[in-house]
Amino acid sequence: MQKSIFLLITLALLLVLSCSENIYQESKKAYKKQVKTLGKSLRNIQPDSINNQAFNVIESQNFSLRKPNFIIIHHTDQESCEQTYRTFALQRTQVSSHYVICDDGTITQMLNDLLRGWHAGNSTWGNVTDVNSVSIGIELDNDGEEPFSYAQINNLTWLLKNLTEKYKIPKQNIIGHADIAPGRKVDPSALFPWKTLAKSGYGIWYDETKLDSVVIDSAFNPKKALKFIGYNISNLENVIYSFKLHFNPSDVSKTLSEKDKKILILLEDEILKLK
Incomplete structure (x- = not known):
């Protein structure tokens, strides 16, 4: 009985492994086919047209x-x-x-x-x-x-x-x-x-040694700062959550704290240094 159960388990495992191998083989085959098709599409320029007049084509060797x-x-x-x-x-x-x-x-x-x-x-x-x-x-x-x-x-x-x-x-x-x-x-x-x-x-990342000394000016606009960093600010609450998830993970929420605003100011400084 135990021998039969062991055999069934072994067969089941072999079947799972076989299915996995088949999936990866199919994926590999499809990958190569798609790359080949993509390569062929790049060999020639297919000219577009405006008002039924086709573009001229002169291939450049610099690319x-x-x-x-x-x-x-x-x-x-x-x-x-x-x-x-x-x-x-x-x-x-x-x-x-x-x-x-x-x-x-x-x-x-x-x-x-x-x-x-x-x-x-x-x-x-x-x-x-x-x-x-x-x-x-x-x-x-x-x-x-x-x-x-x-x-x-x-x-x-x-x-x-x-x-x-x-x-x-x-x-x-x-x-x-x-x-x-x-x-x-x-x-x-x-x-x-x-x-x-x-x-x-x-x-x-921001310079944590400067955090306590940051003064938040009355004209500071956190929304503008988030946009400056790169965030899409169309939904501000969601953006604040993502920002805090990245830069203040111990206090993740949809509301900016005073610390968050200081972090934003310091991050702006870091990005300006890189430009």
Whole structure:
């Protein structure tokens, strides 16, 4: 009896593994096909026309591929890396990200950096309204309620170093999904170590030593400051929540405190230094 049960369990596990392999093989095949089709579409210029008059075509030899200028950090809100791999491999989900970093630090690349991933959704940052087209998405295996492991953050830092050097991405352009989609997304969670990351040179943080000495002028406009940083201020309460999730995670709410206003002033200073 026990032998029969063991056999059934073994067969079930083999079936699950086989299905997973099939999913990844199908995804790999579709990936190569789509990249090939994309490559073919770039070989020739298909001229448009105005008033039934086609554009002239003279090919220039001076070009390169467009490069990403933002990095968006997410947490997966799933149970495991394996579940995330499956989610990104299945066509019906219509979501993807360039990298997935597991709790043990394992890094898996799922898209070429120069391909447009489907990780940001309906998002805005500054004047950028199609974040997917200009960004690399990095997913961290985390359910949103647990701390991010040392191995995960350590390898994230290594990956950010590699990507920012390769594509000359400014440190202020390393942001979270919640920053670009206030009210719609809350990842990475308040447990994500933005301050630690900024100390390593990735993302921005404010000078905490100046916090007590900041004087809030009567003319200070927090809404204008949030917009200056990059937030879409169409829904102020949601923006405040996302801002605090990133820069004041110990006091996340939809209301600005005096400390929050001081942080905004200091962040404006940091950004001005970078311009």
